[in-house]
Amino acid sequence: MSNEIEFRDVNYRTSKTFSIKSLDLNVPKGSLYGFLGPNGSGKSTTIKLLTGMLRPKSGSIRVCGFDVPGDTPRMLQFTGYVPERPHVFPSFRIDEALAFHAAFYPSWDSDWADDMLDKFRLDPKQKIAALSKGETGKLLILMALSQRPQLLVLDEPTDGLDPVARRDVLTAMLDYVSETQATVFISSHLVHELERICDWVGVMDDGCLVAELPMQAFKNGIKRLRVGDAPNIEGETPFVLLNRKPHDGVVPGETWIVRGWQKDMRNYFDTVGATLKDVIDLDLEEGFVELLNSAREETDRV
């Protein structure tokens, strides 16, 4: 499977205290890639790097088959971008903003844009500065989709929107994707939102990509185990042990948080003389939090 976005060993320093470190990112063509991470983890910086707004200190970036930042204008012909904060000129009316935007994209579909205006109940004569947050969110996704892009880059597109506006924005995006098989790169810290729509997930923390895997593997593979007679681990385990918490005085046994869990791995505990008492599913948010905790503990140890 080829990739729509590829980062290879990308480094970028934003300040003395924060940098993107050796970032390798692979977004498969046609995927809905959820880019998760807490605030300040480097999601928006990564998006600015991939849209050519920032120049990496080292490493290479390819987006839609073009080198970035070298070939940024050609890459942007095929990319619909919704930034974290509204970027269109506030003194424009909606119809003026659409006409301005359309002039830069030969692939602009004005019929589709008109349909979406009706569907979103946006008044073309309304001034952008007077739009509500929800209306602005709808307008930005409308502008990005009317370009008919092969890649959509969405930086927290539903942040601060009410549930109705959020559903409208996500539905429009999903309809477009099902029709065109476009690739979507969507960043958010709203874990549950991405859980429903994405088929790949990447997790950023402190400028590093701490995990990148299919959503199914992420959801099913992270478990909380109750382990009796927990051994000291020497050698390799068949799963990735993210975290190990001692007996908490309430529930017997140690608590292990593991990644890459499969049913047949139960046998491992027999071989080390331990008892597996329980296997508990974690939802994406719990898995996400455990993954971040484990990454941070690992960093602290180093």
Next chain:
Amino acid sequence: MFKQILYAHWKASHLVLLPLTLAAFALPMYSASHFSVTDFDVSSGFFPALAIVAGFAMAATAWQWDQQGKQIYAMSLPIHGWEYALLRMAAGSVALMVPVAALWLGSSASAIAASPPAGVVAYPHSLSLRFLNASVVAYAGWFALFSGRQRHQLIFAGGVLAFFVLSTLLASTFGIVDLSQKLLEFLLSSPGPFEVFTGSWRLLDV
């Protein structure tokens, strides 16, 4: 594409363009009505001042919306940064033609209406051309300054101010050459870039 950039510029600048255009139309009339062969013509200084203000206003409005959005929108468009800057510059230059045309109309009308004494001639076309030249020079300078980030603009303005204050202080304290004076002389005299703002600017002259 250019049409849309021009429209965006018009939208951003039309409120300042209107008074500038009226002033440019009225100024030659004022100059003609206050003409005196012997006295110093105060209005002579108004023309370059208006050119500087017009250049400033067009350059500021060319970048105003992009600055508000930290240039994110411009950078997300599928054209090179230099192309976008050129389109913006061209749009501002076209808008600048409105006060220039108004000044030409105003001076032409004043030249027709005026009844100058013998030996005095009206120069509506050369005055308008000079105003066009001065406006474009002013616009180009302001445009370059406003295209930078706010931080860089402040650094530049601070640097220029510090240079003038320091060189004046050093010259007056130690009696050495005043560099700021030398720089001004270079900029304002031929072939300096700002020479166009100096000299006599009169609609009616001998």
